Amino acid sequence: MMIIAVALMTSGSLLAREQTVSLKATVDARKEHVTRLSNLPAGAFLSVGIEIDGRAEILLVDEDNLRLPPATRTSLFTGEVIGKLQVGVKIPASGVYYLVVDNRQGGAQRRFSLKVTGRSGATPGDKTTDGGDPAIRSRMDQQMAKFAHNLRRYFVFDDLQFRFARCGTANAFSRDDTVIICVEIASLLKELDDKAEAGDIFVFAMMHEVGHVLLQQWGYPFHGNEEVADEFATALLVLFDQPARARTTAEFFSKGSTRKELERKSKHFDRHPLSVQRARNILKWLDDSELLRRWQKVLVPHMQTRVLQAMTLSKKPWIDLPLVERELAMRSE
Numbered sequence: 001m002m003i004i005a006v007a008l009m010t011s012g013s014l015l016a017r018e019q020t021v022s023l024k025a026t027v028d029a030r031k032e033h034v035t036r037l038s039n040l041p042a043g044a045f046l047s048v049g050i051e052i053d054g055r056a057e058i059l060l061v062d063e064d065n066l067r068l069p070p071a072t073r074t075s076l077f078t079g080e081v082i083g084k085l086q087v088g089v090k091i092p093a094s095g096v097y098y099l100v101v102d103n104r105q106g107g108a109q110r111r112f113s114l115k116v117t118g119r120s121g122a123t124p125g126d127k128t129t130d131g132g133d134p135a136i137r138s139r140m141d142q143q144m145a146k147f148a149h150n151l152r153r154y155f156v157f158d159d160l161q162f163r164f165a166r167c168g169t170a171n172a173f174s175r176d177d178t179v180i181i182c183v184e185i186a187s188l189l190k191e192l193d194d195k196a197e198a199g200d201i202f203v204f205a206m207m208h209e210v211g212h213v214l215l216q217q218w219g220y221p222f223h224g225n226e227e228v229a230d231e232f233a234t235a236l237l238v239l240f241d242q243p244a245r246a247r248t249t250a251e252f253f254s255k256g257s258t259r260k261e262l263e264r265k266s267k268h269f270d271r272h273p274l275s276v277q278r279a280r281n282i283l284k285w286l287d288d289s290e291l292l293r294r295w296q297k298v299l300v301p302h303m304q305t306r307v308l309q310a311m312t313l314s315k316k317p318w319i320d321l322p323l324v325e326r327e328l329a330m331r332s333e
């Protein structure tokens, strides 16, 4: 592969708190374009903006992962860009990183422009990196911390962070232990008159992303699959006695402009199922009396012990008592 090298930050130059590089390039069909970003200090905050005349995957990897076969790489960030994307990533350890524009699925050459800004001694909480009103964001941060805290009352997991970023698209992403919530989602949801509806859709979207993160942590092989994440979100909302949130989301999806979506998808390869299909799936899962019975095989090994104990006393028909008791017995040994 061809690598374009960019010295984004020169080591030791404490005065150079912020540096930006811009480049224009093309990436052939079935190929990757790699930009090397050298001398990135630990804690630096990297803001990546890309504009492309079509669709590609974009990922940020370290040196070791760049050499691995693409399917086995672990990246600091991975996301789909259609047209435009802006993301922010915090660099965990000093070193060289590679920004990959992955057009291996693409049928045509793509032209793109890239703008990467690095800030040392990062203050990723400041307004310029994340966008949005700091007061609102701090309230959102608190709410997301509470969301993670509530999840932890049910489940055992390593880490779960929520970050807000300006992405150029109303979406949410996940990478490793972090869910990245695009602030544009807020403006999309603001357009809905019904605030309760907007809240339901937001919670479903968060559960979907949490599904990617937790299923990866738990070693579930299909953690990256979009339908699996939707089914996880539906199952958890049923488990938490909030199935109405999933139903509202299904209604929102089915109302979406299908024709517009089809037009967009015919132009660009897209791995996400159509909204109408997602709506149909969610409604099907909600009606499926086996949903939680199926998912408990995945969930039970990661449930808090006191939740399992409560399950042994519950009369809910989906609970697989022998499974729960086996798990409890294993823990008391």
Ligand SMILES: [Zn+2]
Pocket: 208, 209, 212, 225, 226, 229
């Ligand atoms: Zn997803």
